[in-house]
Each structure stands twice: as C-alpha cells, then as structure tokens.
Amino acid sequence: MAITNDSVSEKGLTVAGMIQSGEGQDKAIERAPGIYESRGVGNSYLVTTPEGDVLVNAGTLRDARRGKAIFAGVSANPIRYIVLTQSHANQFGGLEIYKTPDNDVIAHRIYPEDRAYGRALQQHMTRGSRRIFRRITTGTPDDILPTREVAADILIDDFHAFTLGGRRFELHWTPGGEARSALIVWLPDERIAIVGNLFGPLFGNYPNLNTMRGDKPRWALQFIASVAKLRALHPVQVLTGHEDIRGEEHIQTETGRIIDSVQWIHDRTVEGMNAGKDIRTLMREVVPPPELALKEEYGKVAWNVRATYHEYTGWFDPARGTTDLYDVPPSSVAPAIAELAGGADRLAERALTFVKEGQPLEALHLLDIALAAEPGSTTAQAAKGEALRLLLDQTGGKNLWERMWIASELDALDADSPGE
The missing domain is CATH 1.25.40.880 (Alkyl sulfatase, dimerisation domain)
Structure with missing residues (x-):
C-alpha cells in the first residue's frame, strides 16, 4: 500500500508565503521615498538618486529577470552600484541580468572565498536545499543559479561609504549573518538599514546557526555582535530579505531581546559543557525563560544549542563513545x-x-x-x-x-x- 503524503505541505508557514510572494508581482513596492522592492526568494531593493541608482541584492536568476522589468517601471536611471549583502544565490544569482560595464558590484572581501566554497559544494548544497525547499520554490535550480560568474569589482573590509546623488550609503560588515561576507546597507540620513538575511528570513525568530542544508555554521557570539552593530545605529526602519520592520522603539526592543536570548542559550550551553553534560541532555535542558522566548519557525533553541556545542568542540561526540571515531x-x-x-x-x-x-x-x-x-x-x-x-x-x-x-x-x- 502506498503511503500518501498529501497532508504535509508548506501551507501556513510564514517563510513559504514570503518566498512565494513575488509570484505575479508586476509593480515595485515603495518602502520609503526612493526605495523600491522587488520580492522573491530573496528581496531586491532599488535605491534611486538623481545621479543613478543603487541595487541591493540581485535576487535569484529568475527573480532578477522579473525584477529588472519591475524596477524599470519606477526608474530609467542607470544602476551605478550593486551591493551584495551576502553570498547566497538569492542575493547573487541574478547579477548577470543587472551587471553592465558601467556599474560596480560591491561585496565584502570574504565574498570570493564564500563563492569558491559554494561552487565547490554546489551539488551537495543544491541537493540539501531542494529537499527542504522544493515544495516552496517554483522552477528548478537553473532558475536560481547564474549561468556565468560575475565577480565583485569593489571588495570592502569592516566599513565602506560613498555618496551618490546626494544620498549617503554606509556598508557595515556583519559576519554573524547567514554568510561570513554579510553586509548591512545603512542610509544614515533616512536611518534605514537594508540587512539582507542577517536575522535569517524572519525577524524576531531564532537564527538557524547551522542549517540542515549543510552550510558552514554561524558563530553565536558573532551573530550577537552583528545584531548589536545594527542596534547601535538606532534605525527607524529595517528592510530584511523578506520583511519591512518599522519603528525605532520596536526595533530596539526586539533586537535587544534577540541578543539576550541567543546570549542566554550560548551561556547555558557553555556552562553545561563545563559541567560535563552531553549534547542531547543540553538540547533538552536549555530552555530560555518566557521573557526571552523567540519564535521557532526558522531556527530552534535545541538546534542552536547543538550548533554552539559543535562550534566549540568540533565533530567528536564523546557520548557516542569509541565508535564515533571510526x-x-x-x-x-x-x-x-x-x-x-x-x-x-x-x-x-x-x-x-x-x-x-x-x-x-x-x-x-x-x-x-x-x-x-x-x-x-x-x-x-x-x-x-x-x-x-x-x-x-x-x-x-x-x-x-x-x-x-x-x-x-x-x-x-x-x-x-x-x-x-
């Protein structure tokens, strides 16, 4: 007898709805004066100025093909700069659609290393991604990945700033994001931050420090430091890879709670390790108090306990005994x-x-x-x-x-x- 699986779907999952929200979009969404959004597997933002525009993230290849037409409806200016907030395909996949000899791609200095890692493990990571996301994203990997590699023209370190058409742009390195090359784009005059997937796809959720897809793990303390860097800017609006978060007080409260919660999990995990507790015991026992609880639609407390444990100790699990060595x-x-x-x-x-x-x-x-x-x-x-x-x-x-x-x-x- 076949085992039917009709009852399990992506319905009701916030992330799934966000990823699918670009389907059928034919007009750009103005999130702030002169800041337009094209939705997709990862949102792209066009920041317009009288002297040319700045694109933040190119989206997947398929999203870029749609996004370019959408953005043409709000600006006829040339794109002068393309800023990549990280090195995942929903940020760089559509670069070839937007790249011209007259614009520059800006990324962090680690970006080429991240891309080399992604190319080396492309089949492994595509297989892992498809297992989780194939019900959510339409099309095939060929709709996501580029047909040719587009290198970054400008590689930055901790900080980089430029002014275009009277608009100041500041780029801050946030290595605790979903990739080590993660950046946030800060518009100081407007107090708006475009952060990509610094928080993962959902604001106010636990980060996924080490995904089942098979990425390199994120370090808990680097994630905390990166969120703190954003918080210190006191933004009034945060545009993520999928969401528009508004209100300085709300952003301060939520980023503070995210920092405190992940720090609490980190500290209790380290304490438990020093007390000689094994990883599965800590996965059961480390439960934040209610005032620090975040949503678990993307990351989970137990998984972050496990990620932190392995961040510090590596692959060997003493609780599994001698056979874990072979x-x-x-x-x-x-x-x-x-x-x-x-x-x-x-x-x-x-x-x-x-x-x-x-x-x-x-x-x-x-x-x-x-x-x-x-x-x-x-x-x-x-x-x-x-x-x-x-x-x-x-x-x-x-x-x-x-x-x-x-x-x-x-x-x-x-x-x-x-x-x-």
Missing part, C-alpha cells in the same frame, strides 16, 4: 539486531507500540534498524509513516525545516512503497 556506522549491525529480534517486522511491531505510547522518536530509532536490515519491509515502512506523522503532530509543524524534512521522509516512503 567509519563503521550503527547500521552495520542492523541485520544482527533484526535477527536477534526475530526479523525486521518484529522490530516494526515494537516500534508501533512506541507510536501508540506517544514516543515517535523511539519508534524511529527502531525503524532505522529495521529498514537498514530489510529496506523493503512494508511493515517497517508503514510504521515509519505513522511515526513521522505522529512526530509532525507533536511538534505542530511550526518549524519550516522540521516540517519539510518530515515531508521529504514521507515522500521517500512513497517512492519506495509498492502501489496498491
């Missing part, structure tokens, strides 16, 4: 365990007991063994489907990465299951 995986003994248990189906039956007791993770541990021993076991496949759905129900499906991972696991069961 290349023989737990699945190597799955056939022996299944044999002792009376077969994969017996393990699956016991897993279903865990499901009935409301313990889906314990069930999945057993089912990993059962399916490693006998990948074609329909009993184990069906039990895994039940365990995954219970897990989704218990977690509420509120976190994008968690929900989409479970959906991808159910999809894999659909693909492996024989039809009716």
Whole structure:
C-alpha cells in the first residue's frame, strides 16, 4: 500500500508565503521615498538618486529577470552600484541580468572565498536545499543559479561609504549573518538599514546557526555582535530579505531581546559543557525563560544549542563513545539486531507500540534498524509513516525545516512503497 503524503505541505508557514510572494508581482513596492522592492526568494531593493541608482541584492536568476522589468517601471536611471549583502544565490544569482560595464558590484572581501566554497559544494548544497525547499520554490535550480560568474569589482573590509546623488550609503560588515561576507546597507540620513538575511528570513525568530542544508555554521557570539552593530545605529526602519520592520522603539526592543536570548542559550550551553553534560541532555535542558522566548519557525533553541556545542568542540561526540571515531556506522549491525529480534517486522511491531505510547522518536530509532536490515519491509515502512506523522503532530509543524524534512521522509516512503 502506498503511503500518501498529501497532508504535509508548506501551507501556513510564514517563510513559504514570503518566498512565494513575488509570484505575479508586476509593480515595485515603495518602502520609503526612493526605495523600491522587488520580492522573491530573496528581496531586491532599488535605491534611486538623481545621479543613478543603487541595487541591493540581485535576487535569484529568475527573480532578477522579473525584477529588472519591475524596477524599470519606477526608474530609467542607470544602476551605478550593486551591493551584495551576502553570498547566497538569492542575493547573487541574478547579477548577470543587472551587471553592465558601467556599474560596480560591491561585496565584502570574504565574498570570493564564500563563492569558491559554494561552487565547490554546489551539488551537495543544491541537493540539501531542494529537499527542504522544493515544495516552496517554483522552477528548478537553473532558475536560481547564474549561468556565468560575475565577480565583485569593489571588495570592502569592516566599513565602506560613498555618496551618490546626494544620498549617503554606509556598508557595515556583519559576519554573524547567514554568510561570513554579510553586509548591512545603512542610509544614515533616512536611518534605514537594508540587512539582507542577517536575522535569517524572519525577524524576531531564532537564527538557524547551522542549517540542515549543510552550510558552514554561524558563530553565536558573532551573530550577537552583528545584531548589536545594527542596534547601535538606532534605525527607524529595517528592510530584511523578506520583511519591512518599522519603528525605532520596536526595533530596539526586539533586537535587544534577540541578543539576550541567543546570549542566554550560548551561556547555558557553555556552562553545561563545563559541567560535563552531553549534547542531547543540553538540547533538552536549555530552555530560555518566557521573557526571552523567540519564535521557532526558522531556527530552534535545541538546534542552536547543538550548533554552539559543535562550534566549540568540533565533530567528536564523546557520548557516542569509541565508535564515533571510526567509519563503521550503527547500521552495520542492523541485520544482527533484526535477527536477534526475530526479523525486521518484529522490530516494526515494537516500534508501533512506541507510536501508540506517544514516543515517535523511539519508534524511529527502531525503524532505522529495521529498514537498514530489510529496506523493503512494508511493515517497517508503514510504521515509519505513522511515526513521522505522529512526530509532525507533536511538534505542530511550526518549524519550516522540521516540517519539510518530515515531508521529504514521507515522500521517500512513497517512492519506495509498492502501489496498491
């Protein structure tokens, strides 16, 4: 019997709606006088001046093709500068659409290194991204990635400033963003900051310090320092990769809470490490007080505990013991365990007991063994489907990465299951 997966979708996830919000957009959104937005997988902003315009982020290749026409509707000026707030494809993917001999691309000095890393792991990262985002983004990787590499013309360090058409632009390095080359664009006269994905896609949520996609991890303290750098500017408006955040008091309150919450998680994790606690214990025990709680649609407290633990200690997990040092995986003994248990189906039956007791993770541990021993076991496949759905129900499906991972696991069961 095929395991249907129709019930798991991206519906109701804020990030999914934001990413999809550019579909059908045919007019630029004016977010402030002379500052226009084209929405997409990552928003692009056109800042206009009498002497030419500044583009902040090019978007994906597909978004840029639409965005260029949208921006042409509000300005006939040439684009003089293109500023990249980080080195992900939803910032640089459409560079070739906007780049001309008469404009300069500005990025942080680490940007070429970040791009070299991205090219080296392109297949790995595309595979990871598609597993999570394929239900959310339309098109294929060819619609996101550029057809040719466009190098940065101006590489900056901690700070860079220029004036164009009477508008002053200041660029600040914020290495705690989603990439080490992250920048914020500060318009001091207007007190507006364009920050890309410094916070991730959602303001007021926990950052995702180390995504399931397989990126390099972000450092907790660098993230805190980068948010503090923005906060010290006292912006009255913050334009992110997806949102328009307004009000100095609101921004000060929320950035302060973000800083305090991530600092609290970091400090309790370090304290627990020094006390000899293992990583999974800390993932369970480190829970911020209610006044510091942030939303968990993109990042999660437990994942940031884990990211901080590994940031400081590296890959070896002493709690896993000697076998963690070697290349023989737990699945190597799955056939022996299944044999002792009376077969994969017996393990699956016991897993279903865990499901009935409301313990889906314990069930999945057993089912990993059962399916490693006998990948074609329909009993184990069906039990895994039940365990995954219970897990989704218990977690509420509120976190994008968690929900989409479970959906991808159910999809894999659909693909492996024989039809009716």
